[in-house]
């Protein structure tokens with residue numbers, strides 16, 4: 001190691017210069033593609049696997065539980081709430097599709113922000129992504145204990161609460177199912193991307209099958225009269241429910257973290273992102289329409305597991321509860337695989353820029369995966385999931401996610417202005433209306449989240465700023481090159 005670059009020379013940028021420093025897109029592409037300086041990620045994913053990564057990260061526990069709280073808010077028009085939330089998500093997804101096609105590397109919104117808005121916002125974005133990915137995946141894994149408990153109870157075995165809940169929550173000591181699922185995903189990811197993507201694809205098909213089973217059964221009890229009156233809670237109820245439902249659409253961006261492992265990223269990433277949104281929105285609206293068709297909207301209020309109860313009543317069978325609990329566990333496993341995958345790839349990109357330690361970017365020669373980084377990330381998430389009840393932090397993930405989404409839409413606009421001739425395999429329709437609407441939608445939903453959530457988010461960002469000033473600012477590769485740029 002030479003001491004030249006690390007010496008605090010007078011040529012280093014000032015804080016303001018460094019925060020605004022943008023890294024050229026050509027530099028991202030060269031680092032990602034060339035494989036200089038050691039093994040690099042392998043290109044093994046086609047359109048199906050990429051789409052299933054996004055569907056896997058999105059289609060989750062949300063849809064299994066959320067109807068019970070959304071139907072009383074919106075009435076039979078809840079399917080319109082799903083459509084509105086889906087539209088908001090689709091606007092953001094279109095922006096992701098354009099950026100992923102133009103800058104197909106693994107850092108997702110962190111990279112897009114670095115290229116268009118500078119290091120400061122890029123770090124903030126990367127730190128928000130840790131909320132969206134690592135923290136949210138731990139929060140989701142925590143729910144696994146509940147469903148596994150439900151499954152074993154149907155089979156006549158009652159697992160001790162001490163082993164299925166985090167400490168301080170219903171007599172819990174350690175949430176073993178949460179730990180086990182995260183470790184399973186970690187081991188799988190260490191073995192290789194292709195293997196993980198294959199397992200994920202199978203799991204996604206299974207969870208889609210459970211939802212289709214629900215849709216078919218519920219439609220068999222369809223009564224069109226249940227949709228009259230359509231708007232008993234007024235249009236305000238419909239939009240409040242839409243804000244609540246947005247959570248169930250988060251995750252479609254996961255494919256954009258696979259930029260360096262896609263066989264044909266320019267073509268397939270935009271397609272995978274848009275396709276996954278179409279699949280998810282269709283399924284959600286069908287679930288909502290069939291559920292309301294089967295039961296009057298007032299029936300849903302106060303039922304925590306409305307979908308399961310509905311199936312039990314319509315079929316008269318109790319094993320459907322087991323099927324649904326199994327569906328929820330499968331959903332959690334595939335979310336954990338895909339979201340953990342995304343987090344490790346974002347960290348690979350950040351480590352290349354010096355924003356996080358180099359160990360996160362070390363790719364194994366034999367598996368082509370960032371093995372050390374995956375163990376560190378998976379191990380930490382597993383411990384957090386087993387030990388910490390994540391209530392408040394989980395809510396803050398929505399703000400972090402929405403913030404990252406709005407940055408991506410802003411990046412679309414900035415990049416169209418700064419590099420109009422950059423090859424783009426996908427362009428958002430109705431530019432600039434679509435990205436502007438996406439930003440407005442995200443901002444509106446952020447404002448709708450409670451004040452405690454904002455405080456938690458503020459604390460999270462303050463911690464992030466501290467880490468940047470203590471680490472990223474000093475280690476930034478871009479700032480180090482600044483030195484040489486000025487010298488030569």
Ligand SMILES: NC(=[NH2+])NCCC[C@H](N)C(=O)O
Pocket residue numbers: 057058059060061062063132133136137140247248249250251335339
């Ligand atoms: N990238 C993520 N944070 N994915 C998980 C989001 C939660 C998922 N949409 C659900 O309904 O359960």
